[in-house]
Amino acid sequence: MATPRVRPLPVTGYSNLNALGSSRAEILAALAAGRSGLGPPAESPGFETAVGAVTAALPELPAALAPWSTRLSRMVAALLADLDEPLRRARERWPAERIGVVLGTSTAGVNATENAYQAYVAHGTLPFDYDFRRQHTFGALLYVVSNLTGARGPMWVTSTACTSSAKPLASAQRLIAADIIDAAIVGGVDTLCSLTLRGFHALQLLSRQPCRPFSSQRAGISLGEGGALALVEREGEPIVLIEGVGETSDAYHISAPHPEGRGARDAMAAALEQAGCRPDEVDHINAHGTGTPLNDSAEAKAIGALFGDRVPVVSTKGYTGHTLGAAGAIAFAFSAYAIEEGWIPPSLHADPLDPELALNVPSRVTRGRFRRVLSNAFAFGGSNVSVLVRAP
Amino acid sequence: MTATAAVGIAGLGLWLPGFPSLAAWRAGRHDSEAQAPPGRSLDRVSRRRASFLGRAMADVCAEAMCDAQVDPATVQTVIGSAIAESATLLGLLEQMWRRKEPVSPAAFTMSVHNAASGLISISFGNRSFTTSLAADENTPAVALLEGIGIVLATGQPAVVACGDEAAPDGLIAEEHTWGPLAGAVVLTPLQPGSRGHARLRVRRPGRATLAAADVDPAVSRNPQIGLVDLIAAVAQGASGCVGLDRGSGLGWGAEIEPCRDR
Numbered sequence: 001m002a003t004p005r006v007r008p009l010p011v012t013g014y015s016n017l018n019a020l021g022s023s024r025a026e027i028l029a030a031l032a033a034g035r036s037g038l039g040p041p042a043e044s045p046g047f048e049t050a051v052g053a054v055t056a057a058l059p060e061l062p063a064a065l066a067p068w069s070t071r072l073s074r075m076v077a078a079l080l081a082d083l084d085e086p087l088r089r090a091r092e093r094w095p096a097e098r099i100g101v102v103l104g105t106s107t108a109g110v111n112a113t114e115n116a117y118q119a120y121v122a123h124g125t126l127p128f129d130y131d132f133r134r135q136h137t138f139g140a141l142l143y144v145v146s147n148l149t150g151a152r153g154p155m156w157v158t159s160t161a162c163t164s165s166a167k168p169l170a171s172a173q174r175l176i177a178a179d180i181i182d183a184a185i186v187g188g189v190d191t192l193c194s195l196t197l198r199g200f201h202a203l204q205l206l207s208r209q210p211c212r213p214f215s216s217q218r219a220g221i222s223l224g225e226g227g228a229l230a231l232v233e234r235e236g237e238p239i240v241l242i243e244g245v246g247e248t249s250d251a252y253h254i255s256a257p258h259p260e261g262r263g264a265r266d267a268m269a270a271a272l273e274q275a276g277c278r279p280d281e282v283d284h285i286n287a288h289g290t291g292t293p294l295n296d297s298a299e300a301k302a303i304g305a306l307f308g309d310r311v312p313v314v315s316t317k318g319y320t321g322h323t324l325g326a327a328g329a330i331a332f333a334f335s336a337y338a339i340e341e342g343w344i345p346p347s348l349h350a351d352p353l354d355p356e357l358a359l360n361v362p363s364r365v366t367r368g369r370f371r372r373v374l375s376n377a378f379a380f381g382g383s384n385v386s387v388l389v390r391a392p
Numbered sequence: 393m394t395a396t397a398a399v400g401i402a403g404l405g406l407w408l409p410g411f412p413s414l415a416a417w418r419a420g421r422h423d424s425e426a427q428a429p430p431g432r433s434l435d436r437v438s439r440r441r442a443s444f445l446g447r448a449m450a451d452v453c454a455e456a457m458c459d460a461q462v463d464p465a466t467v468q469t470v471i472g473s474a475i476a477e478s479a480t481l482l483g484l485l486e487q488m489w490r491r492k493e494p495v496s497p498a499a500f501t502m503s504v505h506n507a508a509s510g511l512i513s514i515s516f517g518n519r520s521f522t523t524s525l526a527a528d529e530n531t532p533a534v535a536l537l538e539g540i541g542i543v544l545a546t547g548q549p550a551v552v553a554c555g556d557e558a559a560p561d562g563l564i565a566e567e568h569t570w571g572p573l574a575g576a577v578v579l580t581p582l583q584p585g586s587r588g589h590a591r592l593r594v595r596r597p598g599r600a601t602l603a604a605a606d607v608d609p610a611v612s613r614n615p616q617i618g619l620v621d622l623i624a625a626v627a628q629g630a631s632g633c634v635g636l637d638r639g640s641g642l643g644w645g646a647e648i649e650p651c652r653d654r
Binding site: 006097098106110113114117118120121126132133136137138139142153154155156157158159160161167171173174175177178179180181194195198199200201202203204247248249250251252253254255262263266379380381382383 | 394396397438441474475476481482484485488489490494495496497500501502503504505506507509510511513514516517518519520521522523524525526527528529530531533534535537538540541542544545560562563564568596
């Protein structure tokens, strides 16, 4: 398998939004306190489950962008507002057409289309303010981001289910390496919606209670929403560096992971290879860790095969829920926190640990020097992405 | 101006309503029965699961990979589609809101944008890089950019396929609806002595100097039509710039120059 040859990519700003909060301080406080953002859904879907809903007030879009206003685009606006200063510097440094936008989402505007379709069924017409091309499509998100930031470079949405927002980090690496752009806004967002709740319920993958990744009592996923964005630049003052990204496929099953975690292991190995880094140089893994028996088992085997049981492995899904297409970007943000802050949170509700998993899963805040952090995202379609981030 | 480094185009594949392959379209052999792609290149289980789009994407990838003589088990795959599995999605919304039924788990798993790339990787036993992306009418251009990026970074070939099913009934104004299509190109690194159809650079602005492909008007409104225009120009051995969005996108173009040894 070919491993791309690209150099470490400076991250000069990042923002994060999820059920724990909309500011770095709020999110770190919740992580440090072991406080989950999961709770019952605002509207009952007709079955018992817990979700990680974003409760922060979201900004309205400027009047000119009102027809594009959806929960998804307003989440992106909130994340961009937090990147305002590094974006301003990037605009001064690089021509607008050399600033790209590569974002990930799995649901795009499904939430808006669901609401419109309900009205369509009830009244026979779509709501007057619903526009499929401005609210549902992936291009709508790009239009909003381009207008809010002034970025005019290549722009696309990657949609590979739960790896959607991890892949843009690699795409930006390649675009910069190929001298097509100098900077990019990367990451992704996803919103909660009825379809995903009912779909995962139909697959019998949802936990009734808040999820418990790596626990012997784990019983499935809790869905969440949110997103994270990062500004990456050819050169600049890095907060962290993206050192390697591994992307593989399971070629096994459309919705179930390979039971031995074959593709997951290959993705982690590819990220290490790209970085020229040994497994024992990785200080922490932010796992995909969704909390289903099969997913956690496959990932644990993959981690064990490469890293043994030395490296501390945390799933942050117990705090935020599984944010689907946004999960990879949010995991990146948590990796960056670990490097910057020098501590990692406990893997929430993992006790009692599943002894079959043979992982080092911390049950309390762990302090240390985290130079290199790997994060995982795995998805329907057998898509696997591992992102290796290191301190500058 | 933005312009990529050059790569080779080593394989082509095409599906249009009535034309199940590039060869059929070039020869003008219209088959009125061929209104849905057969998905012959998918394994039996995947073919049963695949949507119209999934079957079309698999078949054009297979045709292009065969043309380029690359290994389907290792080639990197970029799939572009503006709305991808929207028909499956709308079926699920019908289940939920009109028929008040539980969501079909099988349909739900196939509603993701990367359903086609997942089935292709499973059918071809391909464990390497795959991705699925979207950018409305700019999808062909950015799929090529992603493909060129991965080819340059790895030195290995990539198949870039773009397609969209017919526009969903009722959700898009009738004047903006379109007919289905799918196309694929295999991109390779340029090496001394390498064989292929053409050399390719993607650029913006990319003012078209080559004529657009002659297709059915409904198909010409498909957001992926730019890739068909590129495939048609390369197949004809043309030299010049192909517009990748027929004026409805950000103005990306594909500069092509035929390889002399083909």
